[in-house]
Amino acid sequence: MIKAPRGTRDLLPPDTALWNFVEAAVRDVFRAYNFHETRTPIFESTELFARGVGEETDIVTKEMFTWEDPQQRYVQLRDSYIEASNAFKEGRPPSGKLVPLELLAGTQSLTLRPENTAGIVRAYIEHKLWDRGLNKFFSIGPMFRRERPQKGRYRQFYQIDAEVIGPPSSGSESPARDAEILELVATLLDRVGITGWTLQLNSVGCPVDRAKFNEALKQALAPVIDKMCVDCQRRAVTNPLRVFDCKVPEDQPIIATLPTISQFLDEACRAHYEEVKSILNAVQIPYVENPRLVRGLDYYTRTAFEFTHGSLGAQNAILGGGRYDGLSKALGGPAAPGIGFAIGEDRLVLALAASVESVYRKPDVYIAPLGPGLNGEAARLARELRRHDLVVELGDGSFRLKKSFEAADKMGARYILIVGENEVAANAFALKNLASGEQVTVPRSELAERILRK
Ligand code: AMP
Numbered sequence: 522m523i524k525a526p527r528g529t530r531d532l533l534p535p536d537t538a539l540w541n542f543v544e545a546a547v548r549d550v551f552r553a554y555n556f557h558e559t560r561t562p563i564f565e566s567t568e569l570f571a572r573g574v575g576e577e578t579d580i581v582t583k584e585m586f587t588w589e590d591p592q593q594r595y596v597q598l599r600d601s602y603i604e605a606s607n608a609f610k611e612g613r614p615p616s617g618k619l620v621p622l623e624l625l626a627g628t629q630s631l632t633l634r635p636e637n638t639a640g641i642v643r644a645y646i647e648h649k650l651w652d653r654g655l656n657k658f659f660s661i662g663p664m665f666r667r668e669r670p671q672k673g674r675y676r677q678f679y680q681i682d683a684e685v686i687g688p689p690s691s692g693s694e695s696p697a698r699d700a701e702i703l704e705l706v707a708t709l710l711d712r713v714g715i716t717g718w719t720l721q722l723n724s725v726g727c728p729v730d731r732a733k734f735n736e737a738l739k740q741a742l743a744p745v746i747d748k749m750c751v752d753c754q755r756r757a758v759t760n761p762l763r764v765f766d767c768k769v770p771e772d773q774p775i776i777a778t779l780p781t782i783s784q785f786l787d788e789a790c791r792a793h794y795e796e797v798k799s800i801l802n803a804v805q806i807p808y809v810e811n812p813r814l815v816r817g818l819d820y821y822t823r824t825a826f827e828f829t830h831g832s833l834g835a836q837n838a839i840l841g842g843g844r845y846d847g848l849s850k851a852l853g854g855p856a857a858p859g860i861g862f863a864i865g866e867d868r869l870v871l872a873l874a875a876s877v878e879s880v881y882r883k884p885d886v887y888i889a890p891l892g893p894g895l896n897g898e899a900a901r902l903a904r905e906l907r908r909h910d911l912v913v914e915l916g917d918g919s920f921r922l923k924k925s926f927e928a929a930d931k932m933g934a935r936y937i938l939i940v941g942e943n944e945v946a947a948n949a950f951a952l953k954n955l956a957s958g959e960q961v962t963v964p965r966s967e968l969a970e971r972i973l974r975k
Pocket of ligand 1: 840
């Protein structure tokens with residue numbers, strides 16, 4: 522038997538109704554905050570993630586699904602070949618960048634997206650979205666990381682992303698944006714019915730602050746590093762800040778003694794952080810400060826945050842995010858400060874208070890034609906009832922009535938509508954409530970209204 526690959530799962534009914542409920546609510550909330558949807562590719566050049574997520578991150582070093590794509594070579598070869606031969610025919614020098622032959626011998630490295638901030642910022646730069654006055658984006662879709670699967674952690678999982686990005690003149694650096702994003706998340710969680718979340722907040726400062734902090738960390742780590750895990754030993758050399766990502770229990774007491782970034786923030790970063798907190802207080806969004814929250818990605822500056830939820834166990838983060846003022850430039854774009862977050866939709870659905878029953882719609886009525894000659898009449902009735910926004914399931918005239926009853930019962934239909942010769946002649950149909958057993962004859966023109974009545 523062929524099964525779904527390890528770390529992936531099928532989202533099936535009735536659970537998909539919960540997913541749709543969440544996504545519809547999320548779209549409503551985004552609309553109220555003037556966010557617009559983007560749909561970027563599920564795979565991108567590997568280089569985008571190496572630069573945008575960071576060469577030294579666990580995501581890039583261990584978790585990406587990457588492949589060498591030979592087709593790209595063919596396209597490059599063809600394009601440059603066509604341009605070269607056109608130029609030759611027209612007696613002019615070839616225009617544009619011709620791909621050198623050495624490069625043609627290679628392949629292009631592609632990667633399934635492990636997150637979507639880099640993709641959205643890539644699209645922002647590629648299409649000069651600032652020219653169109655667009656600066657608030659969201660996307661909903663699958664991400665891929667080769668992680669060890671467990672409850673709440675998958676290799677294909679879904680994220681709801683939001684990003685605010687724009688030229689500094691658009692106010693994209695303002696602490697008001699940070700507070701607005703955090704308030705949006707709180708609204709969104711309330712809206713889907715998630716209670717008991719905790720907002721953890723920190724500022725990771727600017728690159729200068731972090732360089733100083735990294736120095737201090739290196740010194741603090743030197744005497745203890747040989748007692749820590751191999752990953753931390755590597756991090757201590759390459760990027761000490763990442764030690765805070767460590768989840769190894771034995772390392773935690775050591776990590777608790779390390780200095781924190783808050784002592785190293787410069788005046789501007791400190792003021793920015795204070796203003797974010799003061800707006801949060803004004804709109805009454807509760808938060809706890811967590812000076813060890815640094816986030817695993819290179820491009821984060823200043824505000825970093827996570828929303829956690831008690832019911833989720835070890836994988837308790839529903840979402841994480843923060844400011845990334847340096848990302849656009851790191852990807853070759855203009856200066857464009859930004860802030861965003863990614864909600865783990867799988868975990869959001871796990872933490873939902875809403876039950877499947879409250880959002881899953883079963884058929885209102887099952888139509889049972891009593892004979893093959895009545896399929897057309899049954900289809901006409903179904904068409905009429907569906908126009909009234911009823912959920913209609915259609916039986917088959919070759920079924921015995923008993924089989925229709927069983928089918929209607931199994932799918933949880935509220936009513937069964939019997940379509941026989943006599944009913945058609947009288948233009949009135951037997952409608953039976955499957956829960957109460959009550960049966961009435963209803964004129965065709967009153968059917969929809971009768972079924973809609975609960
Ligand atoms: P990150 O991009 O690592 O900050 O993750 C943002 C959110 O995505 C996390 O808070 C999780 O809710 C979710 N997430 C990350 N990795 C996974 C995974 N492997 N499986 C399910 N959800 C994940």
